[in-house]
Amino acid sequence: EGQVKALANAFEELRHTQAELMHSEKLATIGQLASGVAHEINNPLQVILGRTQMLSRTEKDESKMQSLRDIESHTVRIAEIVDGLLSVARKDTSGEIKEVDLNLVVARALSLLESQFSLNDIVVVKDLDSSNPCINANAGQIQQVITNLALNACQAMAGSGGTLTIRTRANQDNVEVEVIDTGPGIDEAIMDRVFEPFFTTKPEGEGTGLGLSIVLGIVQAHGGTVKVGNAAGGGACFTLYLPAASKSDQIAA
Ligand SMILES: Nc1ncnc2c1ncn2[C@@H]1O[C@H](COP(=O)(O)OP(=O)(O)OP(=O)(O)O)[C@@H](O)[C@H]1O
Ligand SMILES: [Mg+2]
Structure with missing residues (x-):
């Protein structure tokens, strides 16, 4: 009976290790994707933000102004998500330890x-x-x-x-x-x-x-x-x- 129990434990451990491995692989894949894409996304985002802020400066119509604010806040939200992806990807902590x-x-x-x-x-x-x-x-x-x-x-x-x-x-x-x-x-x-x-x-x-x-x-x-x-x-x-x-x-x- 002791052997059966040991085997069951070993299985459970194996299952757990496998789950962890799959998890870290998933993270690594996302990390690679993120660092590749984030940079590409950031440039056009900055352009959208800049143009929106420029238009906001001269816009007199209140409802158009509200649309511009919406565009700006949602663009900032995208930038935050991209940032979040980058922090998942950023594994290395060297420099500031x-x-x-x-x-x-x-x-x-x-x-x-x-x-x-x-x-x-x-x-x-x-x-x-x-x-x-x-x-x-x-x-x-x-x-x-x-x-x-x-x-x-x-x-x-x-x-x-x-x-x-x-x-x-x-x-x-x-x-x-x-x-x-x-x-x-x-x-x-x-x-x-x-x-x-x-x-x-x-x-x-x-x-x-x-x-x-x-x-x-x-x-x-x-x-x-x-x-x-x-x-x-x-x-x-x-x-x-x-x-x-x-x-x-x-x-x-
Ligand atoms: N303190 C908590 N109490 C109950 N559920 C929690 C708690 N912390 C996390 N969770 C659960 O885990 C999920 C994932 O949490 P996580 O912080 O990764 O994402 P999120 O909070 O949903 O979104 P984000 O953090 O990106 O704004 C949550 O959606 C929630 O279901
Ligand atoms: Mg959360």
Whole structure:
């Protein structure tokens, strides 16, 4: 019986590894596509934006002016999507890696979202490890990770209000960040898919489905992992594991 169990475990592990491989291959393909196309799209976009802004300067008719504003805002939206694709593609973090205090990055990300939280009746609980957990990282990218997770939590709780808890913990090898909300949580049926590029349950025009693939790309580029699950209270819970600075130092040495 022990052998059967071991075999079952091995199978499960194999299935999991295969799923991960397929996922990273998908990301890599999208990355190649994105960097090739994004540049080509950006040039005409800038032309459209420039001409629209030029016309806006002299337009007197209010309804035509509104159309020009619509064109401008939608063009900006396209530019943002292209940008998002590029951040999924951008694997390399060289250049700006520094020792970063995770608590500071978390605080900075949250303070920029303050108005969104209060607008949606969301209370933020910060439970930050006082030993100042440090990682070797690109601070801007890690801030983006926290921002994407907090925004998702905010969107999940919008309408009903709730509590967003962010917890940092330093272990010996890893620094962990938990982002927990009190929203509806994530259906088991889609749990495997939330990190896929373009996977979204939001209405068209609201979500692109890139937020979590950007999170995964950045965390993996930093040598870390992300886990998703539902918290005891029913909301979603995302946990980041990032290599602690001292450990990565040893690897680099
Ligand atoms: N905190 C959460 N609570 C419930 N569901 C979530 C949460 N975070 C993510 N999800 C689910 O995972 C999906 C993918 O999230 P992701 O951030 O990648 O894309 P998005 O939020 O839909 O769009 P975008 O981030 O591009 O605006 C969401 O559409 C939602 O179904
Ligand atoms: Mg999102």
